Amino acid sequence: MKIVKSLILVLALSLTANMAAQSEKDKKVMADAVKAKEALLEAQSGLQKFFDNSAGYVIFPNVGKGGFIIGGASGNGVVYEGNQVVGMAGLKKLNVGLQAGGQAIIEVIFFETHVDLNRFKEGKFQFAAETSAVALKSGIAFNAKYKEGVAVFALPKAGLMADASVGGQKFSYKPIIM
Template sequence: MKNLSISLLFLFISSFANGQSIKKLDKITKDANEAKAAFLETDPHLQTLFESSHGYVIFPNIGKGGLGVGGATGNGVVWEKGQLVGYAKMTQLTLGFQAGGQGYSEVIFFQNKEAFDRFTSNKIEFGAEVSAVAIKPQASVGAKYLNGVLVFTQSKGGLMYEASLGGQKFSYTAK
């Protein structure tokens, strides 16, 4: 009887946790779709990249802060050839002159299957050699992929002063 009670309790807890994680993934997906609409509102030319890239990931809500040492984190949604295929987490660590906090969205386009596969196999990290383009009208016109990757960011608010070095690390989980 005791084992049955423990099993039922475990089933209840795991069902509740699974329901919570499904709600969280649904929220991240909704936020990613809203972030995509905001990117396109700012620069409608991005539609060409959304249609022509092999895949992309949208991090709708990245929080960043620092005072000397800084960090950022956010969850995202991954699409391949227009189909939702998984989820991602981004973490960032920076060192240098920095103070404040900000929120932003980030979209990363993958030019080809090789670049996409590097990302989904958790073999992609961004350092100083990859720079993000702050989105503004027509920012995507003439933008070039670097090693099969193209990154755009859009500020959501906050104030951050920064002259620092760091990098972003990603982890991917299939749907």
């Protein structure tokens, strides 16, 4: 009986430690997302209308992209519905083609309707191969529009890469219970 109780205690403690570690990682990504939103608005105040009027959005504060012929991208983000955090997101991309370099970007995806946001949350969302993000350095956020229920913006943080595509990105979603 003592062995069973000991095993249950060890299992409970290890699960608690794993949940705390995950929660610390999520807290860091959330803090980075707040800073990323500030940087996005500083770079292009026209984004405020998207933050105010979208059904929801995902901010990926640190997307790393890199490649030479074969490339990839990955990042973790925060999902907002209204302006409330509802979950965490993951981004992955693998592609083959003409590309070279490495880059760190902030990426934000706005969802025009709750149907569009729910598609993302249900795992039924993926960009078409030809999709590109609006680069905020170009200053055209004021005139940007939703396409098929989404609008995507990217703000380069560091590096140089000849690739603005977001096509082929795959996403994961994990709800947060607050």
